[in-house]
Amino acid sequence: MRHRGVLLASFVLVVAGCTLPRRAGLFARTPMAARPIAGNTVAVLPPVTVGNEAAPAMVAARASALVFSGDIAGVHFAALQPTVAKLQEKPDIFPAITRAVASGLPSGFGPAGATTKIFDSNMVAGVKRERRQIITLRQITQSQPLGPARLDAELLAPLGCDYALVSVPFGAYEQQSHIGALYGAIPLAGSKQLISLTPRGVYLLYDCKSGEKVWESAIGALPVAREAITMSDRSLPVLGAAYLLTGDIETPLGRLLDGGFGTDRAR
């Protein structure tokens, strides 16, 4: 009898685990609300790597290739691979863009603002998914400028598009030192811990004709649970960028889920 009970409990737990909604949270600081008008073409550049860790850019590149693999809300995204081919023909362009954007990044930004639910359904892009997808967003519009106000138009002209999307995904780390004080008055113990903050990235949109920055956002994943950062977590800033840029969450989310993100537990 006891074995049956254990089996039944395990079955219930497994079924519950499979059917629990998948919750994902985003936060963003988007000081410029302008969006590319539907019908224009946006070149998605390969993610700029800052620091020594490659994983944030690797996962962001995979996620970008999926998310921006076609039109979203009437905005045409030029695929990553043809853009890389154009950059290979002019090898000075990407290092120059990297130097320009990497120097003006914010040292740190975190969640702020009210939370809104931007998606809640088990039907994503016309396909019924195993788990209901719930996505929330905390956003504020105040922020210091995130990248250079303009890039040299000659750098962007060879891309042959109306706009260029530059992304800088990165991992952020914090060393927290704690002094424990009884009633805040008697310090008795101390500790140090090195923690990884959730994945985040800076997204900048430039007008290829004038070189002017027309949109920018600092986007991160909200900590949903205290567990290892997964590949899916690392793809969330890309999803946020697609949503904030086009106003459509379902199309990019469907592409990520179809591409295997959102189901893995790989770190």
Add this chain to the structure above:
Amino acid sequence: MPRWEIAAVLALMSVAAGCSHYHGAYELDSGLRQQVRGDLAVAGVLDRRSGEESTVPCARGTAALARRAGAPDVSGRLDASEVALLLSGPAQLSLNAPQLAALRDRLGHRYVVVGEEGREPVTHVLFWDVFVVVPTPWVIVWWNFPVPVSRRNAVPHATRILRVVDLGTATVVGESYELLRDRPDGGEFSDGEVRGGLSAMSLN
């Protein structure tokens, strides 16, 4: 011992727990592991503890990597700038795909493992944790209110990185990233750290 003292000790024990380092891993795809093990070479380890632009080969780290990876050491056939290219970001790798394809032909291996003893800026935050302890006859209750009191940006820390690069597709296929609590001069590779890094990428 009075109950409030027991409570205080219990509460403060919860503060003392902490991690000395962060170890992140981008594991090799399960379908790729066997293929990588069969066609892997060791490209070397760079000592970049003095700064990112440094391209000083690290013989000790390279030897440890070759021992633990069980793969041929081809670092002697690469110059430091080529090893530095292998350690550059994914975008730089894809933009230099033709150069990596030529490297593949020269080395006769499709996959290379490369390492770096480096440095990374980390934000330091100091918290004053206010512990409020309420002992009752049956249970000890406490609350912790961490109050941030100071913040310092870009404090250099030591890093140990191992990366597997696919020269055929010009992509990084696996990475072990270790951020240490030490200052940059403390992040040297030994056999144990190399083994841990390879294992984190599922390459053992």
